[in-house]
Structure formats: C-alpha cells, structure tokens
Amino acid sequence: MDKENNTPVVTRRPFSCRRDSLTIRGYVFRTGTEVLPAIIICxxxxxDQRSVKHYAEFLAGLGMAAFTFDFCGGCLKGKSDGRQSEMSVLTEVEDLMAVIEYVRQRDDVDHEHISLIGFSQGGVVCALTAAKIPDRIERLILIYPALCIPDDARRGRMMFAKFDPSNIPPVISHFPMKLGDVYAKAVINMNIYDEIRGYDRPVLLIHGTRDEIVDISYSRKAREVYKQCEYLEIEGAGHMFSKGHDRIAMDALEKFILSKA
Structure with missing residues (x-):
C-alpha cells in the first residue's frame, strides 16, 4: 500500500510462455497476492508492450492482473522471438491463444474471469480470438481496432506498403519493417465481420472520430454485429490517443469493467 496516497502498489513481474518453438515474453502488472481476474492487453x-504499459498499470489499479506481451515478429524492438517476415494477424492470434492458456494455468488468476483488450491490429487479434473461444473470454475491449486490414490487403495497400493483390510479392516493403507475403495472404479472403460475430458476450468498442489510419465506419459496422456492445466515439481523437483521449477511454473502461463485475 502506498501510504501517501492510500492506494495499492502495482508491481510488475516478467513472464514467458511458448508458441510452438517461439518464446513469448511479457509482464504481469498487479497488486497484492490474492487470486485476481485477468486481462490480457494486445x-x-x-x-510493443511498452505502448500499453499505462493501460496495464491502470487496470492493475482496478484490481486486475494485467498481462502485456510482445507479439512474435510483430514489433520493431520486441522481446519475444519470431521474424517480422513470418508475422500475420493469424500468427498473432496463435500468440494470444498461447498467452491465454498460460494465464489459465496460473494459480493467482481467476480462470472464470479473463478478458481481452486490444489496440489497432491488436484489437483485430483480440476480436478474432474471442470469437474462437467465447466461453473463455468474459469481456472484450477494442480500441480503434484495425478491422480494415482484410480490405487493405484486397486493395493492395496496407499502411505505406503497396503491392499487386493478385500477385503478392514475397516481401512487402513497409519501412522500417519487412513483411512477408503471409501478412497479406492470411487475410485477403477474410470477411472480418463474419469472423468476429461469434463472440456474444459484453464488448466495449472505442474509436476516435478523426482516425486517419482506420476509418471509423469499420467500428460503426462492428457495433451492429456484436450482440452486447457498448460503443464510444471520442470526438477529435485520431489513431493512437493523446493523454486526454486516453483518460476518456480509461473512464469508459473503468465503468465497463465495474458494471460487469
């Protein structure tokens, strides 16, 4: 307990688990030593996981065990194994599934209360994963999820990378990352809304009205697909929130978590 502020002290401890031959490395943020509900942050x-540290600390302060990790091959400077050229949304789903299984095996986690929160591409990964195992994921939080990725692949324009979608090259140049063709091929025939609609438990979906990377129309459509969806548009927010927009998102997140407790 922080005596000055009378708040629990959040600790950070490393963890690791395996996905096939690759090691996934991350941290768990929590208070105390009792069994806690868990939330996995993507x-x-x-x-990399440093970009969501402030959310992990916030969620730990709400009484959750918050897990962050680096996707295999999905970072510029990540701690996990894996090559960027072998990464795709689907390999990241496999990463997340491995982390979920690891979390379920921990003695300090309430296995009946595991939630997911994902940002941008991590949001897509969370949405796809939750739809595969809805009985294991209590709540799903999506923050500016990049549901545009399959459409981008079909257009042959993924972020700054351009290519012929009918003849995808072995390497997709996306400076400073070099992506393999699997990044596009894994999603080019995917109907993202058909894939995610299988999750029928509570969802919180947050998107900024000035998102320059993922058009807000993708989240507006997802809101209609989910059966139990709380939806928040943050006026003026772009892709990657400012501190002020983070505060708005965190307030909504706290209400969502506490209302479903």
Whole structure:
C-alpha cells in the first residue's frame, strides 16, 4: 500500500510462455497476492508492450492482473522471438491463444474471469480470438481496432506498403519493417465481420472520430454485429490517443469493467 496516497502498489513481474518453438515474453502488472481476474492487453502493429504499459498499470489499479506481451515478429524492438517476415494477424492470434492458456494455468488468476483488450491490429487479434473461444473470454475491449486490414490487403495497400493483390510479392516493403507475403495472404479472403460475430458476450468498442489510419465506419459496422456492445466515439481523437483521449477511454473502461463485475 502506498501510504501517501492510500492506494495499492502495482508491481510488475516478467513472464514467458511458448508458441510452438517461439518464446513469448511479457509482464504481469498487479497488486497484492490474492487470486485476481485477468486481462490480457494486445499492442498494435509495429508497436510493443511498452505502448500499453499505462493501460496495464491502470487496470492493475482496478484490481486486475494485467498481462502485456510482445507479439512474435510483430514489433520493431520486441522481446519475444519470431521474424517480422513470418508475422500475420493469424500468427498473432496463435500468440494470444498461447498467452491465454498460460494465464489459465496460473494459480493467482481467476480462470472464470479473463478478458481481452486490444489496440489497432491488436484489437483485430483480440476480436478474432474471442470469437474462437467465447466461453473463455468474459469481456472484450477494442480500441480503434484495425478491422480494415482484410480490405487493405484486397486493395493492395496496407499502411505505406503497396503491392499487386493478385500477385503478392514475397516481401512487402513497409519501412522500417519487412513483411512477408503471409501478412497479406492470411487475410485477403477474410470477411472480418463474419469472423468476429461469434463472440456474444459484453464488448466495449472505442474509436476516435478523426482516425486517419482506420476509418471509423469499420467500428460503426462492428457495433451492429456484436450482440452486447457498448460503443464510444471520442470526438477529435485520431489513431493512437493523446493523454486526454486516453483518460476518456480509461473512464469508459473503468465503468465497463465495474458494471460487469
């Protein structure tokens, strides 16, 4: 307990688990030593777990065991194994499934209360994963999820990378990352809304009205697909929130978590 502020002290401890031959490395943020509900936090494309540390600390302060990790091959400077050229949304789903299984095996986690939160591409990964195992995921939080990725692949324009979608090259140049063709091929025939609609438990979906990377129309459509969806548009927010927009998102997140407790 922080005596000055009378708040629990959040600790950070490393963890690791395996996905096939690859090691996934991350941290768990929590208070105390009792059994806690868990939430797994997924970072976005080219980012790493450092980008979501403030959310992990916030969620730990709400009484959750918050897990962050680096996707295999999904970071510029990640701690996990894996090559960027072998990464795709689907390999990141496999990463997340491995982390979920690891979390379920821990003695300090309430296995009946595991939630997911994902940002941008991490949001897509969370949405796909939750739809595969809805009985294991209590709540799903999506923050500016990059549901545009399959459409982008079909257009042959994924972020700054351009290619012929009918003849995808072995390497997709996306400076400073070099992506393999699997990044596009894994999603080019995917109907993202058909894939995610299988999750029928509570969802919180947050998107900024000035998102320059993922058009807000993708989240507006997802809101209609989910059966139990709380939806928030943050006026003026772009892709990657400012501190002020993070505060708005965190307030909504706290209400969502506490209302479903």
């Amino acid at each position: 970072h976005g494309f080219m980012a």
